[in-house]
Each structure stands twice: as C-alpha cells, then as structure tokens.
Amino acid sequence: MKDYSDIPGTYVFDGEHSRKGYRLNMFCMSLNDAANRELFVRDESAYLDGRGLTPAQIKAVLGRDYLELLKLGGNIYYTFKLAMLDGKSMQYVGAQMSDMTEEAFREMMLNGGRPIDGNRHKGEF
Amino acid sequence: MARIIAGVGTSHVPAIGAAMDNGATDSDYWAPLFEGYEPAREWMRRTRPDVAIVIYNDHASTFSLEMIPTFAIGVADVFQPADEGYGPRDVPAVHGHPELAWHLAENLILNEFDMTIANNLAVDHGLTVPLSIMFGQPDVWPCRVIPICVNVIQYPPPTGKRCYDLGRAIARIVASFAEDLTVVVFGTGGMSHQLQGERAGVINQPFDLDFLDRLVSDPIGLTKRPHVDYIREAGSEGIELVMWLAMRGALGDSVTEVYRHYHVPASNTGAGLTILEPG
Numbered sequence: 001m002k003d004y005s006d007i008p009g010t011y012v013f014d015g016e017h018s019r020k021g022y023r024l025n026m027f028c029m030s031l032n033d034a035a036n037r038e039l040f041v042r043d044e045s046a047y048l049d050g051r052g053l054t055p056a057q058i059k060a061v062l063g064r065d066y067l068e069l070l071k072l073g074g075n076i077y078y079t080f081k082l083a084m085l086d087g088k089s090m091q092y093v094g095a096q097m098s099d100m101t102e103e104a105f106r107e108m109m110l111n112g113g114r115p116i117d118g119n120r121h122k123g124e125f
Numbered sequence: 126m127a128r129i130i131a132g133v134g135t136s137h138v139p140a141i142g143a144a145m146d147n148g149a150t151d152s153d154y155w156a157p158l159f160e161g162y163e164p165a166r167e168w169m170r171r172t173r174p175d176v177a178i179v180i181y182n183d184h185a186s187t188f189s190l191e192m193i194p195t196f197a198i199g200v201a202d203v204f205q206p207a208d209e210g211y212g213p214r215d216v217p218a219v220h221g222h223p224e225l226a227w228h229l230a231e232n233l234i235l236n237e238f239d240m241t242i243a244n245n246l247a248v249d250h251g252l253t254v255p256l257s258i259m260f261g262q263p264d265v266w267p268c269r270v271i272p273i274c275v276n277v278i279q280y281p282p283p284t285g286k287r288c289y290d291l292g293r294a295i296a297r298i299v300a301s302f303a304e305d306l307t308v309v310v311f312g313t314g315g316m317s318h319q320l321q322g323e324r325a326g327v328i329n330q331p332f333d334l335d336f337l338d339r340l341v342s343d344p345i346g347l348t349k350r351p352h353v354d355y356i357r358e359a360g361s362e363g364i365e366l367v368m369w370l371a372m373r374g375a376l377g378d379s380v381t382e383v384y385r386h387y388h389v390p391a392s393n394t395g396a397g398l399t400i401l402e403p404g
Binding site: 003004007008009010011012013014015017018022025026028029031032033034037067070075076077078080081084085089090091093094095097098099105108109110112113114115116119120125 | 140184185186189190191207208209210211212278279280281317319320321322323324325326327328329330332351352353356357358361362389390392393395
C-alpha cells in the first residue's frame with residue numbers, strides 16, 4: 001500500500017507503472033520524429049510490430065483507448081502524442097478518460113474544473 | 126557581480142502558447158487570462174534582466190524514459206524548440222549564457238547538487254511558454270536563458286525542500302559570478318491540474334491561492350508538504366509546483382509580491398502567475 005493508493009482515478013507514474021509501460025511509452029516517444037509519424041499513420045499495425053508492446057497495449061493504441069493505455073503503464077505525456085497526431089485536445093482525452101462528452105468536460109472546466117471535494121479518497125469518489 | 130533581482134512563478138500550459146501562436150488571445154476564452162499577463166509583461170519590459178534562469182520540466186520531448194535526470198542544467202550557446210509530436214513551436218531559438226551556466230554547474234556539483242550537464246537540449250513548452258507569457262512574441266528573446274530541467278514526470282520528483290535548497294544554492298553561486306549581470310529566476314508549471322485518469326480535470330482553487338500566499342509568507346512550511354498532498358489536493362500534474370519552490374529559494378528569506386494573476390481555466394489547468402522581489 002502506497003501513500004497515494006487511495007487517490008481515486010489517478011495513476012501515479014511510479015517505478016512499477018513505468019516498468020509496465022516502458023515499451024508503450026517509448027513507442028509514443030518515437031512519434032516526436034516527423035518521419036516516424038508519417039510511417040505510423042501509413043500503417044499503424046505494421047509500425048507497432050516488433051516494438052515489444054503487449055497485445056493489450058497494441059489494441060489500446062489502435063483503439064485510442066486512453067484510460068486503458070494508462071492502466072497498461074502509459075504516461076499521459078507520452079500517450080497524448082497519439083491524440084496530437086489525431087488533432088485531438090487534452091480536453092478530448094480528459095473527457096474520454098472520465099467518461100464524459102468533450103462538451104460537458106469543457107463546460108466543467110469553464111465552471112472551475114472538477115471539484116476537489118468528494119474526489120480526494122477512493123471511498124468518496 | 127551578478128545578482129538575482131526577482132522571481133517569476135508561472136504555469137506553462139501548452140495551450141497558452143498555442144493561443145499566442147494561433148492569434149487567439151483576444152477570444153472570449155483566452156482574453157481574461159491574457160489581460161492579466163499584460164501588467165507582468167510591462168514589469169518585464171521595465172526590469173530587462175540580462176539572464177533568466179528558467180526552472181522547468183521536460184514533457185517527453187528531450188528526455189524520455191531512457192534517461193531521467195532529476196536535475197539537468199543547459200550549458201549550450203543555443204537551445205532549439207523541441208518537436209513534441211506536432212512539430213516545434215514557431216518561436217525564436219533560446220540563447221544561453223554558457224559562462225554563467227558552467228559557473229552554476231560546477232559550483233552546484235561542488236556544493237553537493239549532482240547536476241546532469243546538458244550541451245544538447247531541445248526545450249519544450251515547459252520553457253518556451255513561460256518566455257512567451259512574460260515576453261510576448263519578439264523576433265529574438267530579449268535575454269539569455271539558462272534552462273534548469275527538473276524531472277516531475279517519473280515519480281518521485283525531487284522533494285519541495287530539495288528544490289528550495291537548490292534555489293538557495295543557485296542564489297549563492299550567482300552572487301559569486303564576477304560579471305555584472307541582473308538575473309530573474311523562473312519557477313514554472315502548475316498550478317492545480319490533473320490531465321490523466323477518471324479524475325481528469327481536478328482544479329483546487331483554494332489550494333492554489335494558499336500556495337501563492339505561502340510562497341511569500343511561509344515557504345519553509347511549503348517545503349514540508351509531501352508529494353502525496355500535492356497529488357491528492359492539486360492533481361497528479363499539480364506536483365509541478367515543487368519547481369516554484371526552487372525559484373522561491375533563490376530569493377532569500379523575505380520577499381514582496383509585486384504582481385499576481387490567477388485564472389481558471391487555461392485548458393485543464395488553474396493558471397497562476399506571481400512576481401516576487403527580494404526584500
């Protein structure tokens with residue numbers, strides 16, 4: 001039990017998480033290179049082949065399932081590179097991860113964000 | 126003798142840079158944020174520092190999981206904007222101050238801060254957005270910049286106390302540099318925000334305002350805040366605020382807040398800006 005384990009809806013990128021997601025995150029990192037972005041867009045599956053991702057990670061990448069990517073060791077700064085490639089915003093990704101529409105998420109942010117009250121501990125989430 | 130004349134704390138949200146790059150700062154969404162930046166820019170135009178030491182973090186742009194330095198200092202002549210996944214920002218290259226940077230690197234290490242020394246360091250929004258916020262859109266950045274990159278992506282980041290002590294050491298070492306230079310220290314990132322998970326979108330305005338208050342009146346108290354409190358109260362990415370404590374540490378015991386601006390939201394973030402002067 002870590003001191004942050006009871007924070008709800010939060011995947012702290014610690015050593016355990018980082019180890020699990022190393023290959024996945026390094027694939028995302030490769031998208032910082034324009035030539036790699038082009039190759040990935042041309043044939044996503046072929047690009048992912050041989051990079052050491054698990055089948056579940058590959059499925060989540062192809063499906064742009066951002067919450068699943070987090071659970072499989074992804075770090076948001078790495079996985080967000082996929083969203084950038086798709087022309088999606090951080091609000092789109094935030095909405096998808098928290099099961100809201102992008103419109104509702106944006107509205108929530110305009111109204112001061114997700115309230116901290118009721119969101120501090122797993123028991124109250 | 127070089128001397129630190131002020132500290133700036135500011136969020137470094139990429140969307141703030143994008144709003145400027147895309148000419149959207151007058152929109153209903155962005156205008157309230159950017160109106161609040163104007164007095165800070167005016168202060169900066171008056172202050173005209175020779176050097177900005179910018180304490181920031183890289184976001185999977187230059188440093189990946191292959192190598193994760195806790196503290197790195199850029200000693201190069203020039204730092205190019207990084208490609209973060211959508212091409213580099215169209216902002217000027219950042220010119221360094223290698224003499225002061227090496228003086229800092231050598232003396233920080235001899236003072237037991239084990240810095241990583243970076244000659245080739247592309248800088249991402251963590252560094253360039255604060256420059257845009259404070260300097261607007263010049264053809265050339267009006268001062269030299271020394272990047273100090275702090276790992277806050279891979280848990281655990283350095284503690285708030287360690288960052289504060291780094292700032293104190295920076296102040297002593299800057300003061301021992303022979304050339305007559307004025308220096309402003311930037312602490313960047315924050316304030317409350319969480320980008321990830323089912324709790325994405327958390328903002329804690331009372332936390333942020335309390336942090337701004339205590340940055341002036343109780344920095345030592347802030348250095349005792351454990352990481353778990355930042356993550357729980359300010360969101361997983363709110364932990365970037367430890368970098369503001371490095372800035373605060375560089376200013377000495379007593380400071381005056383000469384300007385403050387706080388606005389929610391900038392994208393998914395509580396955006397704060399503070400200008401502190403020693404004394």
